[in-house]
Amino acid sequence: MSAERPRTLKTVTGAGGTSETYDLAIDPTRSTLDTAVRVAKLAEAARIDALFTADLLSFGAQGPIGSQEPLVFVSALSQVTSRIGLIATVSTTFHHPYNLARLFGTLDHVSNGRAAWNLVTSSIGEENFGPGDLPGPEERYARAAETLEVVNALWDSWEPGALTVGADGKAVLHHDRVHPIDHSGPFFTVAGPLNIPPLPQRRPVQMQAGQSEAGQALGARYAEIVFTSLPTLDIAVDFTRKIRSRAERFGRAAGLPLIFSSLHATYGSTEEEARRLVREKRESIDFERGRTQVADMLGGGVDLSEVPLDSKLPESLLPDITSVNRRRGRVDIFTGYARQGYTLRELIVAAQDTGHWAAAGTPEQLADAVEERFRAGILDVITLSGLADPQQHDFAVNGLLHELRKRKIVAPDYTGTTLRENLGLELPARVPAPARV
Numbered sequence: 001m002s003a004e005r006p007r008t009l010k011t012v013t014g015a016g017g018t019s020e021t022y023d024l025a026i027d028p029t030r031s032t033l034d035t036a037v038r039v040a041k042l043a044e045a046a047r048i049d050a051l052f053t054a055d056l057l058s059f060g061a062q063g064p065i066g067s068q069e070p071l072v073f074v075s076a077l078s079q080v081t082s083r084i085g086l087i088a089t090v091s092t093t094f095h096h097p098y099n100l101a102r103l104f105g106t107l108d109h110v111s112n113g114r115a116a117w118n119l120v121t122s123s124i125g126e127e128n129f130g131p132g133d134l135p136g137p138e139e140r141y142a143r144a145a146e147t148l149e150v151v152n153a154l155w156d157s158w159e160p161g162a163l164t165v166g167a168d169g170k171a172v173l174h175h176d177r178v179h180p181i182d183h184s185g186p187f188f189t190v191a192g193p194l195n196i197p198p199l200p201q202r203r204p205v206q207m208q209a210g211q212s213e214a215g216q217a218l219g220a221r222y223a224e225i226v227f228t229s230l231p232t233l234d235i236a237v238d239f240t241r242k243i244r245s246r247a248e249r250f251g252r253a254a255g256l257p258l259i260f261s262s263l264h265a266t267y268g269s270t271e272e273e274a275r276r277l278v279r280e281k282r283e284s285i286d287f288e289r290g291r292t293q294v295a296d297m298l299g300g301g302v303d304l305s306e307v308p309l310d311s312k313l314p315e316s317l318l319p320d321i322t323s324v325n326r327r328r329g330r331v332d333i334f335t336g337y338a339r340q341g342y343t344l345r346e347l348i349v350a351a352q353d354t355g356h357w358a359a360a361g362t363p364e365q366l367a368d369a370v371e372e373r374f375r376a377g378i379l380d381v382i383t384l385s386g387l388a389d390p391q392q393h394d395f396a397v398n399g400l401l402h403e404l405r406k407r408k409i410v411a412p413d414y415t416g417t418t419l420r421e422n423l424g425l426e427l428p429a430r431v432p433a434p435a436r437v
């Protein structure tokens, strides 16, 4: 983190890429980008730091038709914006590091230094990348770590001055300043160098999502930002303390990785209105369908069909975390709730936010909740959602964001030209070129 600048909270909003797909299906004359372009421009006008795309590689995972491919989607948005960051979620389990280095490298070039990668290891989608089952978490995270070693070495494989401008104005490549990486590991053999010139940011901003033990170890070692589900203050304090002390052991700078939490906000013009909206949401819950949602949050292997709604879950029904193959982070959160004595009904209510932080109130009250976490050092990046909807936009931008700026928690404007500069992130040390014999 750049020492001279006071710490401020960074902001992110969803880039879309999901609902737009419906538009195309419903009205082929409309470009799938209409809404996303409008949101991107609203977000940039509000000086929001970045646009975010999630991604799941399976039909039906994000609604009946899935979502657009994040890198292609944000590359298109890079051409209708000039300052806002572009975060693409991409899985290391189903991509090769040489392609990832080129894809994010090119996004950084076409956006003039606004690329960020939200690394995930995927918990579903193996049916589309057969043959074979989803590798276990240990293997998925080992592959992710090796992937990062490879892409970082590739992004660093051109020394400064490798490319100069000749007297004729044409580019001159100094081969002695471009190095192979000669990587050979359990998953990959990659000679390198990278075949695209040095990135405006040298490296895209590195994010990571996945908060199991293995996920935290990866995030502590490599991530500049970790995207997390931290539904309660206690969970947020515990997670931040653990991942920061781990990062310190890896010699990372203080304050890294930044803690990015998605906030599921329910806004009201008055406290009463917000309470009413929460009540209505709760009254609309299908508690029978909720049994499946909680079973999914518990790793999918438990049958809750016989558990009375107002009963606690017996310990015998709670999974052993080492037997969970898909999302251990979420299972940690929901077994924690069950052990705290939540009834099945309370677990179903919590599952509506899939383990994310949910808060309700007026923009001022939500600003209080955000300020509490920011001042406690357990929140560095927050989501502001729903900008496609005029009322939500008004609450999020003219309400909450305005209030956070009034309290000098969020900066009034962009401070740099690249995403890294806007986030105040220093460049990690360069991977040295392998010694040539």
Ligand SMILES: Cc1cc2nc3c(=O)[nH]c(=O)nc-3n(C[C@H](O)[C@H](O)[C@H](O)COP(=O)(O)O)c2cc1C
Residues within 6 Å of the ligand: 053, 054, 055, 056, 057, 089, 091, 119, 120, 121, 122, 123, 124, 137, 209, 210, 211, 212, 213, 214, 215, 216, 227, 228, 229, 326, 327, 328, 329, 330
């Ligand atoms: C807040 C959060 C958001 C995530 N978003 C995605 C996503 O968009 N796509 C995806 O494939 N996985 C996503 N994941 C899950 C990751 O793929 C993760 O690497 C994997 O499921 C294992 O997670 P775990 O370390 O929590 O067990 C997300 C995880 C978290 C905590």
